Amino acid sequence: MEVPIRAKVLELNKARVAFKHYGLAPELTASRRLVAYASDFFAEACPRFFGFDFDKLSLADEVTSDVVRNALKRAEQAIECGEFKEAQCATAEAVHWASNSWEQVLTKPAPHFSDVARLVPDSNARNAVDRTLRYVGAYLDGLRTVSLCNLFRLDPKDFVRFRNLSPTVLQFGDGRLEYHFPPSANMSEEGAKFCLDFALRFALSAQGQ
Numbered sequence: 001m002e003v004p005i006r007a008k009v010l011e012l013n014k015a016r017v018a019f020k021h022y023g024l025a026p027e028l029t030a031s032r033r034l035v036a037y038a039s040d041f042f043a044e045a046c047p048r049f050f051g052f053d054f055d056k057l058s059l060a061d062e063v064t065s066d067v068v069r070n071a072l073k074r075a076e077q078a079i080e081c082g083e084f085k086e087a088q089c090a091t092a093e094a095v096h097w098a099s100n101s102w103e104q105v106l107t108k109p110a111p112h113f114s115d116v117a118r119l120v121p122d123s124n125a126r127n128a129v130d131r132t133l134r135y136v137g138a139y140l141d142g143l144r145t146v147s148l149c150n151l152f153r154l155d156p157k158d159f160v161r162f163r164n165l166s167p168t169v170l171q172f173g174d175g176r177l178e179y180h181f182p183p184s185a186n187m188s189e190e191g192a193k194f195c196l197d198f199a200l201r202f203a204l205s206a207q208g209q
Contacts, residue, residue, distance in 0.1 A: 005044060008037040063203045068097045072203065075196050079189070087192040089179045091199035092166035096177075098199075098206040099148065107144075152205035154198075162198045165191045 015034055018024040026034060039054075046054040060072035075090035116133060120126040145163075149156045165186060167179035185191075 005037070005040055009041055012037055012041070059200050059204065063200075064207055065097065065101075065203070068094050068203050071097065072196070072199060075192070075199065079192050079196060082189075084189055084192040085187045088166045088181075088185070088187065088195050091162075091192075091195040092169050092179065093177060094199045095162070095166070095202050096169040096171070098203045101206060102148070102151075151209060152202060154201060154205060158198055162195055166195050 012034055015026050015030075018026075025031075042054040046052055046057075058073075058076060060069055060076060063069040063072060071090045071094035075087045075094065078084070078087035078090060116129070118126065120129050145159055146156055148154070149159050164182055164184045167181040167185070170178040170180065172178070
């Protein structure tokens, strides 16, 4: 079997042997050249031997769940096309599916938790109960967020920023998803790329537990 770009691969191997056996690291300019050689090798070898384009590979391909991986790949494609809102929706969907696998361990607060206040006949008391239940619901949601961050070794500040940029995902009984953006959401390339980076880390951490 012929090795693609043989001369470049031989030079890469020489650098590997020098570092492994003698502790000799290449100089900065040589390192950059060797990285380019490695990239050239994979770009040529992947379609020839494995039937896929190396440039299309990403960390999303490491995600084992089909629905999570597909959402992440959609986000990547949307960013490439400049569709930042769609990208942020797709990253929110990826985190939604990834966190669902932990639903039995870390249950989400009921979406209509505060609706119990409607059972109170007195309007003043009803409003007070409603405010209290909304506070409790938000507090429980915050505890769940911190618990997920500790479990997946993520920075809670990153999670908060992600939730401020990405929409809340509501899933209906028929499987349909609905997206609700917070007022602070900013549909920008920077925001979309941050959301994608966070969603990737979240998904990989979730499946690694």
